[in-house]
Amino acid sequence: MQVAVFNTKPYDRQFLTAANQTHRHELTFLEPRLNRATSLLAHGFPAVCVFINDVLDRPTLEVLKAGGTQFIATRSAGFNHIDLKTAAELDFAVVRVPAYSPYAVADHTVGLMLSLNRKIHRAYNRVREGNFSIEGLMGFDLHSATVGVVGTGKIGALVAKALHGMGCRLLGFDPYPNPDCLALGMDYLPLPELLRQSDIVTLHCPLTPESHHLIGEETIAHLKPGAMLINTSRGALIDTQAAIDGLKSGQIGYLGLDVYEQEEALFFENLSEEVIADDVFQRLLTFPNVLITSHQAFFTRNALINIAETTLANLTDLAAGRPCPNAIAAR
Numbered sequence: 001m002q003v004a005v006f007n008t009k010p011y012d013r014q015f016l017t018a019a020n021q022t023h024r025h026e027l028t029f030l031e032p033r034l035n036r037a038t039s040l041l042a043h044g045f046p047a048v049c050v051f052i053n054d055v056l057d058r059p060t061l062e063v064l065k066a067g068g069t070q071f072i073a074t075r076s077a078g079f080n081h082i083d084l085k086t087a088a089e090l091d092f093a094v095v096r097v098p099a100y101s102p103y104a105v106a107d108h109t110v111g112l113m114l115s116l117n118r119k120i121h122r123a124y125n126r127v128r129e130g131n132f133s134i135e136g137l138m139g140f141d142l143h144s145a146t147v148g149v150v151g152t153g154k155i156g157a158l159v160a161k162a163l164h165g166m167g168c169r170l171l172g173f174d175p176y177p178n179p180d181c182l183a184l185g186m187d188y189l190p191l192p193e194l195l196r197q198s199d200i201v202t203l204h205c206p207l208t209p210e211s212h213h214l215i216g217e218e219t220i221a222h223l224k225p226g227a228m229l230i231n232t233s234r235g236a237l238i239d240t241q242a243a244i245d246g247l248k249s250g251q252i253g254y255l256g257l258d259v260y261e262q263e264e265a266l267f268f269e270n271l272s273e274e275v276i277a278d279d280v281f282q283r284l285l286t287f288p289n290v291l292i293t294s295h296q297a298f299f300t301r302n303a304l305i306n307i308a309e310t311t312l313a314n315l316t317d318l319a320a321g322r323p324c325p326n327a328i329a330a331r
Ligand code: NAI
Pocket: 077, 078, 098, 099, 102, 105, 150, 151, 152, 153, 154, 155, 156, 173, 174, 175, 176, 204, 205, 206, 207, 210, 211, 232, 233, 234, 258, 259, 295, 296, 297, 298, 299
């Protein structure tokens, strides 16, 4: 099948080309992100392949439809960048990669916790500058710390398992308690109670209209003063301005982010020669107790192999007219 592959970086092309040795689709790699302005590039392609910062809203989908596109394959688990209602209305089939490496995201989450707690990001700079003082770098033992996991699906459960191994007490908030987490001794509590008891709160639920700004002024007030907040899920789970206020008051003691509400304008690009116009993001960077990575939690070799293989297998199913197990909208 002819596929317009949007928003590709060299690593995407490398792994998709390798996986395509067996699938033999006609892949046309495009650098631009898919949005209304670039949607004409897909004209005549039966399928488009996209990533999380592409914008598949109604205007974009209408152009795709008019150009003959029928299939949308996202190289991600999350699909909040696709207007599924309109996609169904316009008779698109939409497929995704439901799990490519929950381990990758769980590892990165624990990495952020450890780095923030033991201030490894600051120690790295000090030692390179010949400053061997350890003043200001004091952390706390993770053993016996209470960790609240919000969203205990695949990634949340792996984070819980790792932290259980380190001796943490586990709390959970999820409408569907996970038996694997219950087996680790996790106590499920209402969100305000989890926030009140946790030394560390880590977010692993999807972004939906219900979870938008789940952590905002009101919920931050429930946190244990000085608690650590980690988000490797989706940026808009946290109201960033409220988090900045929480950092200024000390209510949030540490903030670790791999995702950010307005990340579309920043993440995945090298902007080191440019002026960053996002004042909210720039304010976040001024705090010594904030550690931000640019949506790299998924970024392991293993994950990229799985993403490429599953995406192309999804397209093979669609081309053959077979039902695809990874469909989120069928034609
Ligand atoms: P999953 O579907 O296995 O688990 C999500 C869990 O969240 C489910 O148990 C669900 O019941 C629960 N949930 C739904 N709404 C909730 C709410 N309002 N409050 C509390 N819990 C709620 O998903 P998985 O694979 O664990 O991924 C979690 C999230 O991680 C994804 O939605 C995605 O946004 C993010 N992600 C981030 C990546 C990164 O590179 N930073 C890479 C992959 C995923």
